[in-house]
Amino acid sequence: MILPILLFLFFQAVFSKNSEVSRHVYARLIPLDNIRASETPTSINQSKSMPDCTTVCARDEACVAMMHHGDQCSIYRSSLSPSSVSLPGARSFLQQGALPDPDPCPVSQGYTSVLSPRLCFKLYLSKMNWTASQDRCESEGGRLIILNTDEKHAYILAQVPRSLPPHIGLKSVGDSKIWTDGSTYIPGEIGTFPGNCGYLHNLKYRGYYCDWQRQSLCEIPV
Incomplete structure (x- = not known):
């Protein structure tokens, strides 16, 4: 025993x-x-x-x-x-004891619970358009990830392979780039943005047409 x-x-x-x-x-x-x-x-x-x-x-x-x-x-x-x-x-x-107990981040569903910066995220490799990706995140109690702090930006860019272009919670509204929660701070570099829906690629924020199918990054606010 x-x-x-x-x-x-x-x-x-x-x-x-x-x-x-x-x-x-x-x-x-x-x-x-x-x-x-x-x-x-x-x-x-x-x-x-x-x-x-x-x-x-x-x-x-x-x-x-x-x-x-x-x-x-x-x-x-x-x-x-x-x-x-x-x-x-x-x-x-x-x-043991390093993360909250109980942890609101559903690790058993494939999410990663991060202590610092405190966040809960999941990378989906299956491809969907931007709207369907957002709907999937919301069905799990979350949203497409919002990287409006330097800490989250640095951490996530270190986790996501440069070759992947996942959807994120960033949109183009007129001449402005806005996160879906209304915040506007965008750490890092913005690349080409010919469409309205944002994604990450090669360490830059980019935008393309919203019906384009890509991987996606979900987060559940914790």
Whole structure:
């Protein structure tokens, strides 16, 4: 009975700079054994062992999860989901208590819950036009993602492959570019915008005709 518990929970005692002892509990993410996470790590550090990796995570206030593979420790600010990329020997762990409990972000439905910046998002690879994409997001209690802060902009651009052009919650109204919540701050660079509906591509905000089918980025405000 003890062995299954140890396989599921990983305990690491971490000493802070003031010599006080804190205990962190890490739940092993079995679906990510030997598989790379879909999410992009916020940092990759040299680490000889899993205990060393958990120490790196414990020292980072924004760390939610980590993956140890070989001599590398990948740190994430979010929940993790498996990708289709095999990574033999990789093990991933989630720091219990790092995210809200209960978490309003439906991770079980394919959303990623991010601690910093606090957000809940999902990349749909199936293609729809802009309006259908917005309707799909709304049916899940969300919207096409609105990137009206520097923090969200930087984080999402690091997560989405440059080659993908997903719909986002940005539209052209006359000569102005406006997010669907009415806000107007657009961090980053705006590229060509011949149509009314916005999308991301190659690290730029672009626009095209709304009936054009693309992938989409949904978010649920949290």
